[in-house]
Amino acid sequence: MNNLVFGKYIPIDSFMHRLDPRAKLIGLFLMIAAVFVPKSWWVFLVIAILLALALLLAKIGIKMIVQSFKPMIMMMIFLLVINALTIKTGDILFTLGPVEIYSDAIFNTLFVIVRLLLMISITTLLTATTNPLDLTLGIEWLLHPLEIVHFPAHEVAMMVSIALRFIPTIIEETMRIMNAQKSRGVDFENGRFSEKIAAILSLIVPLFSVAFERAYELADAMEARGYVPGAERTRYHVLKFRFTDYIFILICVLVLTFSILSRFYL
Amino acid sequence: MPIRFKKLSYIYNKDMPYAHKALDEIDLEIKEGVITAIIGETGSGKSTLVEHLNALLLPSEGSLEVLDYNIVANQKQRFLKPLRKDVGLVFQFSEYQLFEETVIKDVAFGPLNFGFTPEEALKRAAEALKKVGIREEDFNRSPLELSGGQKRRVAIAGILSCDPKIIVLDEPTAGLDPQGAREMIDLFVELNKKEGKTVIIVSHDNEMVYNYCDETIVLSHGKIMYNGPTFDLFADKEKLKEFNMLEPQIVSFRNDLCEKGFRLSRDARTLKQIAKEVAEQVKR
Numbered sequence: 001m002n003n004l005v006f007g008k009y010i011p012i013d014s015f016m017h018r019l020d021p022r023a024k025l026i027g028l029f030l031m032i033a034a035v036f037v038p039k040s041w042w043v044f045l046v047i048a049i050l051l052a053l054a055l056l057l058a059k060i061g062i063k064m065i066v067q068s069f070k071p072m073i074m075m076m077i078f079l080l081v082i083n084a085l086t087i088k089t090g091d092i093l094f095t096l097g098p099v100e101i102y103s104d105a106i107f108n109t110l111f112v113i114v115r116l117l118l119m120i121s122i123t124t125l126l127t128a129t130t131n132p133l134d135l136t137l138g139i140e141w142l143l144h145p146l147e148i149v150h151f152p153a154h155e156v157a158m159m160v161s162i163a164l165r166f167i168p169t170i171i172e173e174t175m176r177i178m179n180a181q182k183s184r185g186v187d188f189e190n191g192r193f194s195e196k197i198a199a200i201l202s203l204i205v206p207l208f209s210v211a212f213e214r215a216y217e218l219a220d221a222m223e224a225r226g227y228v229p230g231a232e233r234t235r236y237h238v239l240k241f242r243f244t245d246y247i248f249i250l251i252c253v254l255v256l257t258f259s260i261l262s263r264f265y266l
Numbered sequence: 267m268p269i270r271f272k273k274l275s276y277i278y279n280k281d282m283p284y285a286h287k288a289l290d291e292i293d294l295e296i297k298e299g300v301i302t303a304i305i306g307e308t309g310s311g312k313s314t315l316v317e318h319l320n321a322l323l324l325p326s327e328g329s330l331e332v333l334d335y336n337i338v339a340n341q342k343q344r345f346l347k348p349l350r351k352d353v354g355l356v357f358q359f360s361e362y363q364l365f366e367e368t369v370i371k372d373v374a375f376g377p378l379n380f381g382f383t384p385e386e387a388l389k390r391a392a393e394a395l396k397k398v399g400i401r402e403e404d405f406n407r408s409p410l411e412l413s414g415g416q417k418r419r420v421a422i423a424g425i426l427s428c429d430p431k432i433i434v435l436d437e438p439t440a441g442l443d444p445q446g447a448r449e450m451i452d453l454f455v456e457l458n459k460k461e462g463k464t465v466i467i468v469s470h471d472n473e474m475v476y477n478y479c480d481e482t483i484v485l486s487h488g489k490i491m492y493n494g495p496t497f498d499l500f501a502d503k504e505k506l507k508e509f510n511m512l513e514p515q516i517v518s519f520r521n522d523l524c525e526k527g528f529r530l531s532r533d534a535r536t537l538k539q540i541a542k543e544v545a546e547q548v549k550r
């Protein structure tokens with residue numbers, strides 16, 4: 001459970017951590033668009049160099065980024081197999097039994113994989129450097145214009161932030177209950193199918209009752225402090241764009257422009 | 267055979283930017299057959315320490331000897347099940363671990379996992395429930411219907427039914443009323459005196475530690491600050507000051523008496539013994 005890297009916040013202080021969450025969210029959308037538009041390797045190279053720079057500024061080791069790729073390995077292999085069987089253009093590189101492997105199959109797969117890896121790295125960079133609560137504040141700000149069409153932006157943001165807030169708590173509870181059941185001889189890793197069902201049951205049932213208990217407690221605590229859904233609320237934590245935030249967005253806009261232009265000129 | 271920690275360190279989130287050394291080269295011996303308390307402020311590493319005792323956590327460095335088991339850092343462990351049967355660990359707020367339909371089935375869950383037959387498991391469960399003071403008419407109720415204190419007793423019975431040689435309890439009295447806490451402690455003392463179990467209690471409650479625990483370990487920032495007889499710790503004003511702890515009431519009373527000129531021996535630790543020695547000296 002502790003090995004989950006994708007989406008995990010790293011609570012340290014760095015240049016990237018100090019950027020405004022709204023700037024980082026906008027940057028994320030711009031950069032992901034920039035990754036998906038181009039057909040040229042050159043754009044990827046530019047994005048990768050900027051990404052490496054951002055990682056350096058975020059004080060996040062390359063190790064963590066590489067770890068976040070792990071869950072994708074199966075998908076990449078799957079992609080390679082499908083492409084190898086279906087794409088029949090370019091030169092024949094080699095034959096595997098009855099299957100002829102074409103250069104375009106390998107090339108296209110590599111292209112998509114690099115695209116995916118860049119996208120995961122960018123997202124990991126965002127979640128690793130942004131406190132989940134700041135992230136929801138940013139999301140709420142971005143959703144704000146939708147309130148004109150009566151979209152409950154604040155309520156949605158509150159729900160998201162409560163959900164995010166409870167992930168570590170629920171993980172902690174899960175670990176605690178798992179440890180308690182392990183102490184009673186439950187083996188979560190090995191065993192026959194029926195034993196595994198019993199093991200999972202011994203975890204799920206207490207977890208549910210704890211989650212409900214927590215939810216009631218939170219609802220009481222919120223009501224006790226005068227929370228009314230939909231009421232106008234002031235903020236304790238006010239987000240403020242600074243000069244560096246504008247520069248950051250500007251760089252992202254430039255990358256996207258370069259990426260779009262590359263389709264016509266490269 | 268005592269429990270021995272040898273240069274044991276434990277690092278959370280090893281190899282991550284926010285790695286944290288929770289235990290720092292611990293050398294420690296915990297005596298067999300006595301009640302030992304582990305105290306220290308929050309985050310001092312108490313829970314990390316006890317989770318090593320039944321191999322829920324494995325040492326990052328160093329090693330640990332428990333009963334006949336030897337746990338060494340970076341080695342694959344093969345005896346997890348027998349070790350966990352012999353070392354019973356009761357967690358903080360253990361009432362949340364109950365999940366079976368009936369109380370007795372929940373308590374029999376552990377023995378079943380450790381390979382006892384269903385009949386034997388139920389027999390052990392009934393015995394354990396009686397020990398913790400759950401009435402027979404409650405055996406077939408749902409554990410979720412019980413009160414908080416009763417749930418915790420059932421959870422403790424769930425460990426006792428596995429018949430461990432060492433029982434480790436993390437804050438067993440937290441959140442209980444004084445009467446409930448008292449009964450809980452009496453149960454541990456009885457398990458220790460009558461059945462010779464080694465009992466290890468993690469606690470914040472200095473009064474309880476002084477009154478019931480033979481040995482005390484003080485932990486701070488992942489290091490052992492004190493390991494020895496409980497009385498020697500609490501009678502030492504310098505040490506209490508160093509660890510930022512309050513004198514238990516009886517120790518204050520004893521110190522006041524000594525100041526007034528009474529000569530109390532090392533044996534005069536409980537109210538009863540103090541009263542006896544004072545009475546003798548008043549007679550003379």
